Structure formats: structure tokens, C-alpha cells
Amino acid sequence: MIEFKEVSLIYPDKTQALYDVNLCIGQGELVYITGPSGAGKTSMLKLIMGMEIPTVGSVSVFDKKVRHSGTRTIRRIRRKIGPVFQEFKLIKGRTSLENVIMGMRFLKITPKQMKLQAHEALEKVGLAHKKYSKVENLSWGEAQRVAIARAVARKPSLILADEPTGNLDYDNAVNILELLKSFRNDNTTVIITTHATHLIKDEKDATFIRINNGRVTAERGWTE
């Protein structure tokens, strides 16, 4: 489903974020990308989202290559992804429900189904009672849950969560990880990046990708 072939990424300011990365992620996997801050985790997610294009090598998502010229392809790929951004990227001045629905308006689902999925998603993240609250009036943790609800309401094939535990205390961080893991199923892959490896328990059915200084140093095995 996701394939990196000899991928290197150099930003315009000449910073090299990734070196010769090769990896393959299949459908329905739970993947943790771990490593210290600045290791290249977010760069990997950006490549999957088509926010960056590899300088060398190729990235394929849902069997489609991510290229400079493929804006339409990139948008099609993105419609199958439920992203949970580090800074959430919620739309201010709108309610939680509006934010969740906003991520679905352009998908091929009926208005009735759209509303149903949005309500279900907010319920799953425990925010049904805050669906009419403006997002700027929510706490950090609540805003994050809205971002998760927006991602999962779309019923995506791939959920990408970038540092979802970043600003949370231990209990809340564990809860968020559990919540994200709960959306993984045969059809939905979940990829989570985190530098807080102490939060991850030894999970036999999960895939671990360790990255440091832009290089994948360990894959598949639990190395902590």
C-alpha cells in the first residue's frame, strides 16, 4: 500500500531530511515511526501525504506514485487518508461538528451519511457533548480529539497521526494512542509517529520503524 524506494529528501534550504529510505507498509497494519525530534518522522508523513516530493527515489501510496505534476492524483490519495496533524489544523470560527463535516463534503457520500458518520466519530472520541462548541473554545486535548474525529469520520484507508502524544500528560497520551489504535482494522492502516517510545507497549502485531538523522535504523522489530 505504501512503498518507499531509495528515497532521499532534501529541502530547498539544502537540509537533508531523509537518506536512502526503503520500506513497505501493507494494508491493515499498525505502524509506529519512532525517533528523536528532527529525525525525519514528519518528513516521511509529508511524503506519504504528497506535501513533499522525494528528491531521489520514489514514493507510492495506494499503488500511485507521488509526483510533482500529479496534483489531481495527490488529492485523490489524500481523500483516502485521515490525517491528524501535529498542530491539528482545525478551522477556527467553526464548531467541532462543522470541522468534522468539512473534511467530508467533497467525498462521494450522501449528506445523511455524512452527518451520521460525523456524529459517530465525535461520539467515538468522547466529544458528542461538544459538537456545537467552537473549536477555539476547546482545550488542547479536546481539539486533538476533534482532529481525530475529522480524520476517522471520513472512513479512510490510512490514518496518519503526527506526534499525537506531543503535549499530553502520560495518561492522556496513552488514551490517545489507544484511541488511534482502535481504528485500525483489515481495511484501515494506522501510522503513528512519536518520539515518546516509553508510551508504546510491546505490541506483537505492530510494525516499528526507527529513524535517526534521516536514516531508518531498525524496521519491524521492537528495539527499545
Place this chain on the structure above:
Amino acid sequence: MRRFFYNLGYFIKESGKIIKLNLLSNIFTVIGTGLILFLLGIVIAGTDIGSRLVTMLNEEAEINGYFTKDVTTDKMQSIAEEIGRMDGVRSTRIVGEEEAKQRMEEILGEEASILELFTDNPFEAFVEIRIDVEAMDAVLDSVKDTEGIEYVRDNREVLEKIKDITYALKILGYLMTAAVGITTLIILSHMIRQGIYNNRDQINTLKLLGSPGVFIGFPYVLTGVILTVLGGIIAAAAVVWLINGAYDSMGGTLLFIPLPPRKELIDMMALWLPGISLVLGLFGSLFGLSSIREKS
């Protein structure tokens, strides 16, 4: 396309929200747009009055053809008709000996008594030919070559001046309309671009969620059109108020300049300004949207 129409209600609501979220800034946009379009309205009205002046000056351009001695009254009529059929001739009219004398008396005023020294009327009948100044040279040649015409008084100097003035007025009108029109487009698109820029985070988030460009851009284009049309309506109201005030104080005439009928001018402004604002709003929004386009 079906999805677009299905989302039409959402687009309208979204435009309302975009306006509400930056209400003060959008109010200023409407006022700014109204002021710019008000200036454009004044220039258009001025150009319209100018073009009427040009037409009037054009219509005043005339030459006189004097007949040979042997020409009878009937023949004069047929010569006038022949000249009337020439390209560049607007109309012809025979001015008889008596009318020619009366005209001179009017010109001389108190000095007209000098004409009483003549026992016979010294004036000759002639054909008064109103011409299109653009075709002046060709008409003069043709009239001079007409059988029964002895000579032509062409007032060339006056005609050349009329030609220069009409040309200058036309160019000035076009230049002013083009200058104000282009400035309006640039300022409007900049204001709309600023509005879109204020919402860049929302636009980028929607892009990251895979939203198609039309879905992202349409509410902004609609917002731009709504704001500029509101500005256009304000400008039209202000220009109509100004026209009414000006006509009331001048009584419908301005020295020798023929003002267009008040209703005609008001109708033109009431129709044109909102219409122009609609087109400018559409192009300004599309230009504003495309100018902040970032990579996908």
C-alpha cells in the same frame, strides 16, 4: 457537477461565514470597492457626456457649396440631392437668397443697416452640407467636382480644429476609462486577494484533506463577487444621487454641452455599475485566488 449543485447551499452559507468571520475588514472592502466604482462611474458618465459633445461637434461640421449662375431652382434641388447621396455627407439643405440675407443680418446685429445700401439682395443661394469630419477631404473633392457647383467654402481651418478636438476627446475618454478600469481591477483583486490570504490556513487545510480546487475556491469567488456587487450598488446609488443633484442645480444644461437625458444617464449607471462590479468581482476573485496558489 451534481456534487457542485448539491453543495451550492453550503457554498452560499460558507461565503456568509467568510464575510462574518472578518466582518470589519469586509465592510471596509465594500466601502473601498464602492468608492473606486464611484470614481469609475463618474469617469464613465464623463466619457458619455464627452462622446455626446464629440457627436455634437461632428454634426456641426459643415461646408457650403455655391452654384454656377446658370443653375435653376429645380436644378439646385437635384444637385443638393446628389450631394446628399455622397459618402460622408450627413444632410444637405438649400439656403435661399432671402435666408442668406437674414442670416447675415443676424450676424451683423446693429450693423445690419449697412445691407440697406444695396438695392438688390447681394446674397446667393447655396447648399449647406453637413459632413462627417473624418471624411472631410473626400467630400470636399466630390462636391467640388459636382456639375453646377462653382466653388465650395470649406472652413477648412475650423473643420481641422473640430477634427482635432473630437479626436483628442475620444482618446481622452478611452484613456480615462481604461486607466480607471484597470486600476479598479488591480485594487479590487488586491483587496479580494487580501481576504483570501486571511483565510489561507483554511484553504491549506482543505487542500491537505484532498479537497478539489473548485470546492475550496468557489466560496471565495462567491464572497468576492458579493462584496464587489455590494460596492457596485453603493457606487450606483452615490452616482445617481450626484447626477440628480447636478441636474437639479444646472437645470439640465451645462453651457453649450448637451447633457444626456437624466433618466437615460441614471438608468445607465444603475445598470452598468453593478454589472461592471459583478464582472470585476469575478475576475478579481479568480486572479486573487490564482495569485496565492501554493503547491498542492
